[in-house]
Amino acid sequence: MRSQYCGELNSTHIDQEVTLCGWVHRRRDHGGVIFLDLRDRDGIAQVVFDPDTGEHFQRADKVRGEYVVQVKGRVRARPEGTVNPDMPTGEIEVLGKELVILNSAATPPFQLDEHQSVGEDVRLKYRYVDLRRPEMQQKLRFRSRITSAIRSYLDQNGFLDIETPILTRATPEGARDYLVPSRTHANNFFALPQSPQLFKQLLMVSGFDRYYQIAKCFRDEDLRADRQPEFTQIDIETSFMNEEEIMGMTERMISGLFSSLLNVELGSFPRMPYLEAMQRYGSDKPDLRIPLELVDVDDLMQQVDFKVFNGPANDPKGRVAALKVTGGAKLSRKQIDDYTKYISIYGARGLAWIKVNELDKGIEGLQSPIIKFMPVEIVMALMERVGAADGDIVFFGADSAKVVNESLGHLRLKLGEDLDLYTCEWAPLWVVDFPMFEEDGNGGLTSLHHPFTAPSCTPEELAQNPEKALSRAYDMVLNGCELGGGSIRIHDQAMQKTVFKVLGIEDEEAREKFGFLLDALQFGCPPHGGLAFGLDRLVMLMTGAQSIREVIAFPKTQSAACVMTEAPGTVSSAQLRELHIRLRQVEGKAE
Known part of the structure; x- marks a missing residue:
C-alpha cells in the first residue's frame, strides 16, 4: 500500500x-x-x-x-x-x-504534542494513542536496536538462544511469586518465574556451554520508578569461565552497545569491593559521577557526651559518618530542613550539620546547632578528618549502619542532582566481593543474592563462619543504577547442601523444593556462572527516560495494574470451580 x-x-x-x-x-x-x-x-x-x-x-x-x-x-x-x-x-x-x-478517528483523549498536560493514568489508559507520539516510537525502536545488537554479539560469541519454561514451581528468590492455579492438579499451583535461574544452570549441566535468552520475568513486589511486576532480562549463563572472564565478556558487550548506538566510549570499568562501596558511598550501586564521599568518624564520637553521636559510635552495629559538600555553606536553613525531611524517608531521625565560614578562626568560624555539645578539639579533628575548607558544609548521620548508609547515600545522590555536582556523563564500575549472607531480621541469615551463588571458601569454612563468607558475585553499575548482576554458581552438591543448611533449609525441605537441582549436581555439573541485565533499565538509561514505564510498550501502574485492559480482573464462578478455588471475604469484600 x-x-x-x-x-x-x-x-x-x-x-x-x-x-x-x-x-x-x-x-x-x-x-x-x-x-x-x-x-x-x-x-x-x-x-x-x-x-x-x-x-x-x-x-x-x-x-x-x-x-x-x-x-x-x-x-x-x-x-x-x-x-x-x-x-x-x-x-x-x-x-x-x-x-x-x-x-476515520474520534477525537483523541489528548493531543499528541500536549501529552504532558494530562496525567500518566490517562496516557496509560489510552496507551495505543500515547505510543503514536514520535518520542515514544523512538524509544521502542531504540529498544529493538539494543536487543538486536545484543543478540548479534552473543550469537557471534557462541551463545545459544534457548527458551526456558514460564510455568514452573515456586522457589525462594527474594520476592513473592505470581501463582497460577492448576485445573488438572487440584490444590496445586505453578509459579511464574522470577528469573530462569535454575533452568539455565540445568542447561549448563546438559552441556550447552553458552546460553542466553531475552526472558520475561515476574515478581509480585512493591513498585518503584525502575520496577515492574513483569520485566525483561538479558539472561546469560556459561560454563568453564571464571568471574573475570564473564565480566570481561559482558563488559565488552555493554561498551560496544554504547559505542555503536550512542557514540559513547564508556572506558574502563573499575572493580570496587562491596564493603568499600558501602563505606565510601553508603550504597552497593554508587554513582561515581558525584565526588561526594562518606567519611567514618565513629572513633572521634565514642568519648563525646552527645548521646545522638556516642550511642551509635559505641554500637557494633551502629555508624557515625560525615558527608562534606564543597561550597555547601551557601545552603539556606530551609534547604537543610528540606534535606532533613527527605532523609527521614530512609529512617533517619535528623540531620546534623556544621557550616564552615572561616576555618582559621577555629570554633568561632563554624556555624552549627550541635558544636556546643562537643569538645572543641573533637570538632576541629572532625574538620581535619573530612578536609573541610571555608564555604563547605558537613552533614552527619548517626544511627544503625543500615540507616546511616541509606540516608546519607540517598542524600549524596540528592545533593549531586540539586547542586549539579556531576563530573562526567557516564561512570561504570563492577561491585565485587559481596557477602554471602545478610541478617533476615529474625536472628537468621538470608542470601544477599540467591542461594545458588558460590562462596569464595570451602564448605567447611562456610559452615563454621557464614557471617564472614564472601560470595563470587558481581554487579555491573552505571550512574548509580544496577544494570545487571550475577555470580559463579555452586556446581558441587556438598556446597549447595551446606548453603541450604546455613539458610535453615533442612534436607527434607531442600529435597522437596530443589531435589531436581541436587540430583543434577551429582551427574557431572561443570563449573559455571553468568548474570542477567535488566533490559528495561538499560533502555531507560540509554534513552534518558525518567521511568522504565516510558520504555515498555504496555507497562503496569505503580499498583501493578493495567488501566487500559483493567487487569487484574474478576473471573466467573465457573472458572473458579474448575480451578478448585473458593474466595474468602476480606473486610466485607470478596478477595
Missing part, C-alpha cells in the same frame, strides 16, 4: 511519484490550499492538496487529526522561505494527487 515511509523522504526523491500511508498529525487550511502533516513510525511528511485535485481535495478538507489515510503524489522541493531545518523531511513536500481515507 505504500512505496516509502514518510520519514524516509528527502531531496533525493524530488520529482518521484510516491505512495504514503499513515495518520494525519495536523491539518491546516491556508487560503484554499490544504496542508496535511502525515505521520508514520519513521517521521512526518508534509502533503499539499490544491483545489484542482477535485474529489481528493474535498476529502482532504474532511479529514481530521488521527485519520488513517493513503496519499499518492509527487515529491517536490519546498518553496523558498518555507524550508523547515528542524524536520528531517523539511526540504521537501508531497504534492498530493490522490487521497484515500482508510479509517
